Amino acid sequence: MALPPARLTVLSGPSGVGKGTVVAEVRRRHPDVWVSVSVTTRAPRAGEVDGEHYLFVDGEHFDWLVANDGLLEWAEYAGNRYGTPRGPVEEQLRVGLPALLEIEMQGARQVRASAPDAQLVFLAPPSFEELVSRLTGRGSEPPDVIERRLAIARAEMAAVDDYDVVVVNDDLARAADELVLLLTAPPAG
Ligand SMILES: Nc1nc2c(ncn2[C@@H]2O[C@H](COP(=O)(O)OP(=O)(O)O)[C@@H](O)[C@H]2O)c(=O)[nH]1
Numbered sequence: 410m411a412l413p414p415a416r417l418t419v420l421s422g423p424s425g426v427g428k429g430t431v432v433a434e435v436r437r438r439h440p441d442v443w444v445s446v447s448v449t450t451r452a453p454r455a456g457e458v459d460g461e462h463y464l465f466v467d468g469e470h471f472d473w474l475v476a477n478d479g480l481l482e483w484a485e486y487a488g489n490r491y492g493t494p495r496g497p498v499e500e501q502l503r504v505g506l507p508a509l510l511e512i513e514m515q516g517a518r519q520v521r522a523s524a525p526d527a528q529l530v531f532l533a534p535p536s537f538e539e540l541v542s543r544l545t546g547r548g549s550e551p552p553d554v555i556e557r558r559l560a561i562a563r564a565e566m567a568a569v570d571d572y573d574v575v576v577v578n579d580d581l582a583r584a585a586d587e588l589v590l591l592l593t594a595p596p597a598g
């Protein structure tokens with residue numbers, strides 16, 4: 410009997426909603442869940458490890474990856490570029506295993522266009538006020554960067570209908586459980 414096709418799942422949501430926290434919780438409970446490591450031109454934050462949180466590259470390296478079709482999708486976000494290395498995702502799906510991308514909205518749309526079977530999950534905050542408080546409380550960005558991210562967040566919240574599923578990140582454990590179920594759910598149809 411043929412195995413069901415492996416699923417590509419995209420998790421998006423506004424900055425500060427808790428994408429990184431939910432994905433970390435999923436991996437803590439299920440270390441076997443495979444999550445793509447993106448390349449970015451953004452500078453590492455304190456505590457971020459090259460090759461683990463991101464592959465930190467300069468603009469020239471990023472250009473080279475784009476020119477050589479090395480990225481499955483990429484986007485500019487708040488003044489930096491981010492992209493998903495194509496090879497590891499394709500290999501994961503080729504051997505029949507689920508793959509998770511944690512990326513922003515423009516990238517999610519590119520994935521939808523190139524892989525119509527991909528499942529798009531939107532991680533939503535319990536309220537906009539809670540989003541502001543999480544983003545401010547994280548303390549990793551100066552006020553002007555927070556303002557810029559909140560402006561993008563408003564647009565992102567308005568695009569929720571583009572997604573297949575909405576997971577509300579109120580209770581961390583519940584949100585992580587929901588995401589695990591979605592990752593392993595067979596594709597519809
Ligand atoms: N399109 C795209 N977006 C990405 C990728 N990697 C990360 N992002 C998104 O880029 C945005 C900014 O990421 P980051 O600077 O790490 O900030 P944070 O998500 O607020 O902690 C977030 O919405 C990420 O989901 C990628 O490979 N492609």
Ligand SMILES: Nc1ncnc2c1ncn2[C@@H]1O[C@H](COP(=O)(O)OP(=O)(O)O)[C@@H](O)[C@H]1O
Nearest residue numbers: 424425426427428429430543547578579580581
């Ligand atoms: N379910 C939750 N309840 C309360 N705080 C949360 C929850 N999930 C995440 N946070 C907090 O919100 C802040 C932003 O989370 P983070 O994972 O960095 O967001 P993102 O990756 O979406 O930008 C962090 O300080 C994190 O501890």
